[in-house]
Amino acid sequence: MAQILRGAPAAAALTEEVKEEALRLRERGVVPTLAILRVGEREDDLAYERGAMKRAAAAGISVKNEVLPADADNETFCRVLEGLNEDASVHGILLFLPLPPQLDGERARRLMRAEKDVDGCTDGSLAGVFLNKKLGFPPCTAEAVMELLHYYGIPVSGKKAVVIGRSLVIGRPVSMLLMHENATVTICHTKTPDVAALTRKADIVVAASGQMESVDSGFLAEGQVVIDVGISWNEEKGKLCGDVLFEEAEPLVSAITPVPGGVGAVTTAVLMRHVIEAANGRR
Amino acid sequence: MAQILRGAPAAAALTEEVKEEALRLRERGVVPTLAILRVGEREDDLAYERGAMKRAAAAGISVKNEVLPADADNETFCRVLEGLNEDASVHGILLFLPLPPQLDGERARRLMRAEKDVDGCTDGSLAGVFLNKKLGFPPCTAEAVMELLHYYGIPVSGKKAVVIGRSLVIGRPVSMLLMHENATVTICHTKTPDVAALTRKADIVVAASGQMESVDSGFLAEGQVVIDVGISWNEEKGKLCGDVLFEEAEPLVSAITPVPGGVGAVTTAVLMRHVIEAANGRR
Numbered sequence A, B: 001m002a003q004i005l006r007g008a009p010a011a012a013a014l015t016e017e018v019k020e021e022a023l024r025l026r027e028r029g030v031v032p033t034l035a036i037l038r039v040g041e042r043e044d045d046l047a048y049e050r051g052a053m054k055r056a057a058a059a060g061i062s063v064k065n066e067v068l069p070a071d072a073d074n075e076t077f078c079r080v081l082e083g084l085n086e087d088a089s090v091h092g093i094l095l096f097l098p099l100p101p102q103l104d105g106e107r108a109r110r111l112m113r114a115e116k117d118v119d120g121c122t123d124g125s126l127a128g129v130f131l132n133k134k135l136g137f138p139p140c141t142a143e144a145v146m147e148l149l150h151y152y153g154i155p156v157s158g159k160k161a162v163v164i165g166r167s168l169v170i171g172r173p174v175s176m177l178l179m180h181e182n183a184t185v186t187i188c189h190t191k192t193p194d195v196a197a198l199t200r201k202a203d204i205v206v207a208a209s210g211q212m213e214s215v216d217s218g219f220l221a222e223g224q225v226v227i228d229v230g231i232s233w234n235e236e237k238g239k240l241c242g243d244v245l246f247e248e249a250e251p252l253v254s255a256i257t258p259v260p261g262g263v264g265a266v267t268t269a270v271l272m273r274h275v276i277e278a279a280n281g282r283r
Helices: A007-027 A043-059 A074-086 A105-111 A123-131 A140-151 A171-180 A195-199 A263-279 B007-027 B043-059 B074-086 B105-111 B123-131 B140-151 B171-180 B195-199 B263-279
Strands: A033-039 A062-068 A092-095 A160-164 A184-188 A204-207 A225-228 A232-234 A239-241 B033-039 B062-068 B092-095 B160-164 B184-188 B204-207 B225-228 B232-234 B239-241
Touching (some): A007 A043, A007 A140, A033 A043, A033 A074, A043 A062, A062 A074, A074 A105, A123 A171, A123 B123, A140 A171, A140 A225, A140 A263, A160 A171, A160 A195, A171 A184, A171 A204, B007 B043, B007 B140, B007 B263, B033 B043, B033 B074, B033 B263, B043 B062, B062 B074, B074 B092, B074 B105, B123 B171, B140 B171, B140 B225, B140 B263, B160 B171, B160 B195, B171 B184, B171 B204, B184 B195
Parallel strands (some): A033 A092, A160 A184, A204 A225, B033 B062, B033 B092, B160 B184, B160 B204, B204 B225
């Protein structure tokens, strides 16, 4: 029976810290503010937005919502984004990606100021992750993984970590964050011949391929810590599932994040910390 | 008996390609030009400069030497660097690092234009390596490793690579270059408890810790390809040595780079290719 690494208490603890910082900022006359820029009404964007707004309210962070219709043109979109860049009362910008096909996502990423890029989508933020420098912010999901490990007192330094997935949203940045904390990291991907042989040797497994329930007991071993970043709707089971086959993994390993309620639950709390850091001018 | 992966033929082949490109540029009235900015007279800088100038001559690339005294002040140094940034006849800038202590190396790295950063020292270049995008250029030594692997037809995709060292000059960028070519990469460093256990399982070992002759036969296994990036003066032996204990490694593994005459021999050829790419406006 594994320890279940629930996100909620980690998120609550982080939210408390953020709330205190937000209060201090307000006392100095600064209202920490997150702008959420959404184009269209995609269901997963709306769900994340609801979660972020609830978390912002709990943390004492003000939210400015900018919503454009799904068929917005590039000019309108860029004008709104530039407006948020220029607006000194906005400290962080959360932009839902991918954008609809008529909009130029690459241009949007180049346009956004790294110091307001609280979800780490710009080149500047990602460079900071690679260089281990405070340029922009790491993607929130990648940092949420680290936050969970810290909250539950799981040692990282000197440990073997195997990350499944090399995306710029999670696999690559979380690998760098783990390495900066002195883990020895192996990055697996679709061209890795025998992922299971590598993950079985790890102390920490981060499953971030987006392949639902692909990590079964054959990938895992006793004593491991398993962080599941995946979240997909399992039609057959009629519920949300991660990249890890939880019912096989949980009896075997020493600690595991649930899905939902694991990494995902911490992401918005990390986002709020980034807004506070941006408001404090730390980037 | 291992295959000896000498750098010279790889460098010569690359130089031939570069020379043809340089000729084409000259026919269009563009003289591909590398500026070498050196502060002081450090012996290793001078040695590299001589090598680069010889390679440039062979490749048909013009060199503009800027030399400042070892006690140059920040203002003078920055004025010279900015001059090279602005000078349209200069396509690439090689800046010897580290700078003397009175100069601000961080500022210099921020000042240099990524599109002229032919040895990949700026944040922009390193972001390009992480993101796998044509922003700036990878550090020449990291790319020289890939060049050697390609020249000798050593497959990378699907292979296990273990990199010893996580520096921004070589360990981290070469790990990313290997990963972008679909190797499964493990990055070892000073906090890795048992490097030898990891390297013994690799198909490709890249030794880049800077610890002279630290990789002995206990780290290696039959059938491996060993790339030695180290170069240090061995007082006892009275010769240059790499990070690998060559006399133990060579009888065991399937292929190995010599030191000197391995990776180092390819570095200036890669530098010249970067100058051509910069002159072609490819960044």
